[in-house]
Structures are given as C-alpha cells and as structure tokens.
Amino acid sequence: SEESNEIKSYFLSNMSHELRTPLNAILGLSQSIMSEISDEKIKENLEVIKYSSVSLLTSIDDILDYSKIEKGELNLERKPFDLQKSLTEIKSLSYQQARDKGLTFIYEENVELPKRIVGDAVRFRQILNNVLHNAIKFTPSGKVKLQITQLEENEENQILTFNVSDTGIGIRPEKLDRIFESFIQEQIDDKRKFGGFGLGLCIVKALVNLYQGSVSIESNVGLGTTVEVKLTFQKAQQEPLELIKKDSKALLKGKSILVVEDNPVNQLVIKSILRKWEGITFDFAGHGLEALEKLNSKSFDLILMDLQMPEMDGYEATVAIRGGKGGLRHTNIPIIAVTADTTEKSKIHANSVGMDDYMTKPVDSELLFEKVLKAFYLE
Incomplete structure (x- = not known):
C-alpha cells in the first residue's frame, strides 16, 4: 500500500510538472505579447488563449487536489494577498466563459471590501472559479451572477459571503444532499452533455472547510441554482x-x-x-x-x-x-x-x-x- 502511494505521488508530481511546463510557456508568452502590442483583435485572441489555459490549469489542479483530499494532505497557505486583484482575475475568466455560451455575467459588490486580506489566494480563486464554472456549465441560457453580499468583522478575522446564482437547469431535491460528493453530477448523462470531472464541488467543500467557512445550495429544477459561500480570512497587518x-x-x-x-x-x-x-x-x-x-x-x-x-x-x-x-x-x-x-x-x-x-x-x-x-x- 505504501509503495502504491509512493508511485501514485510520483506520477501526480510528474504529471503536474509535464503539464504545467508547456502551460507556463503559453500563459507567460501570451501575457508578454499582450503587454507589447496595441492591436485589439490580437489582444482579444490572446485573452481567449489565456483563459483557456487557465481553465486547463484548473482541471489539473482539481485532479491533484482530489488526491490530496484522499490522503489528508490538502492545506492552505496563510499569506497577505490583494483581494481586488484576485476578484478581477475571477471576473475576467467568468466573463469570457459566459460570453462564449451567450450568457450574461453580472458582478456586484454590496459591501466595502478590504484591499488586502490574509489567506490562500490560489485556493480562494479555485473555490469561486469552480462554483462559477459549474453555474456557467449548467446554464443553457440567461445569466450568471456573482455577488459579495456581506462582510463580518471581529478583532482578528473578516468573514466574507459570496453568492453565485444562475438561471440554469437546477438540481432535483433528492440530489442536493449528494452534490458535494466526488464524481457526482445531476445525472450520469450530464457527464456526456456538460463534460467535466465531477470533482469541482467536492474540492470546494474541502477547501471551504479549511477556510473555516460554509457552503450551501438552494435550487429549483428548471429555474436555477444559488450557491452561498462563506470564507474566514485573517485581517492583514501593516506590512512593508x-x-x-x-x-x-x-x-x-x-x-x-x-x-x-x-x-x-x-x-x-x-x-x-x-x-x-x-x-x-x-x-x-x-x-x-x-x-x-x-x-x-x-x-x-x-x-x-x-x-x-x-x-x-x-x-x-x-x-x-x-x-x-x-x-x-x-x-x-x-x-x-x-x-x-x-x-x-x-x-x-x-x-x-x-x-x-x-x-x-x-x-x-x-x-x-x-x-x-x-x-x-x-x-
């Protein structure tokens, strides 16, 4: 069993390296070219390359993270990061994905947000990107909305509440209690129709727990779904x-x-x-x-x-x-x-x-x- 785990770890580490290496080149050079040219059409095409690469990167991370969940090795970093910068990246990716499907993407901030907070920026983006990607994937027409609805504070922490709502196909009541399990989608046929690994919400649940938060879903078949995510961040101290x-x-x-x-x-x-x-x-x-x-x-x-x-x-x-x-x-x-x-x-x-x-x-x-x-x- 230990030998099997070692082989599995080696395989995942090697796979991560081999897939991320070309992605580094694609993303890095795309970003570099975008900063050096003024042609808007080329910039638009490079944006598509960029967000498609980020999408692929998210899938790679999901596979690796599922393995970490199995072994109890999923952890969060606790470092100050720029909240607005992370939200801009999340919005940009969701806007592109929604636009490709002919959907409307809406973003709303109902509270005044801190500029910097302490947490894991990569995992924060992963949580919201997975929830938003699911909303877009299961919404054939209409809109997907990301709202920041609440900010609670105490001496050390800031608790942020995020709502992701859509006008999609919805989830049947008997499926809601299993939605956070791995490889579960509303129906088996959905895998063929909508694609994906079925890992997104399983990983979201694990990451939200590490963030001392909560995630809940309300859904009506044929009308849409709303996912509420609460995450706890430490307040960022003044740093140099x-x-x-x-x-x-x-x-x-x-x-x-x-x-x-x-x-x-x-x-x-x-x-x-x-x-x-x-x-x-x-x-x-x-x-x-x-x-x-x-x-x-x-x-x-x-x-x-x-x-x-x-x-x-x-x-x-x-x-x-x-x-x-x-x-x-x-x-x-x-x-x-x-x-x-x-x-x-x-x-x-x-x-x-x-x-x-x-x-x-x-x-x-x-x-x-x-x-x-x-x-x-x-x-």
Missing part, C-alpha cells in the same frame, strides 16, 4: 511590501540573477519578465552542474531554481551551493524555487535543502517581482 515596491529601483540596481532552468521555452518566458526590470542583469544555466560552473566564475545576488532538471536537479544543486561548491560567496545566496511541481512534498523538500522561497508555474510576473524584492530587502 508597498514600501519595498517604492524602493524597488534601489533594491534592484546592480543586482545579478541566475536562472537555472532546462526548458528553452520557459527560459524565454522568464527572460520576457526579467528584461522589464530596470537595473538588473541575468544569466541562464540549463541544469545544476552548469549553475555551479557559472557561480564559480561569476558573482550573483539571487537564484531562480527549477526543481526537475537533467544532470543535477534543483534540490541537489541547492545542497551543493549551500555546501560551498558554488563558491563561498554564494553559500547564503537567496534561492527561490520556480517549479511546475505543486505538491506539498516538494515544498517541504525544497525548504529542507535550504531554499528560501517557493513559487509555481505558470509564473505570475507580479508575484515573482514581489518575492525577488523581499529576498533583496531581507538580505
């Missing part, structure tokens, strides 16, 4: 991130970054991000051994490290660097893992070998910028 960003020119000036990445297309994606950062220089290494050679011949201030590479992987390379094999001046250099592997096991392993931070592909350019600035600020 915005101040750090104001000092970004001074923090980045003269810094040199080594990117250790074996995939040429992913190198291109990182290059398209880094070349926009004023004041820095950067170089690339195709694997850990090449990284050690570069570190011994030149001085660097930070390393962006892929994990799965030929010759010498990111874990081995980090152990070697911390042990002085990349020169004594680099033993304490900040190392940020930039990987397609999203498993908890990999995060723990990366931390145990001496990496300072961890982020997953597809690379979010703003998040990468924040992590690099923090690394220089804390030096």
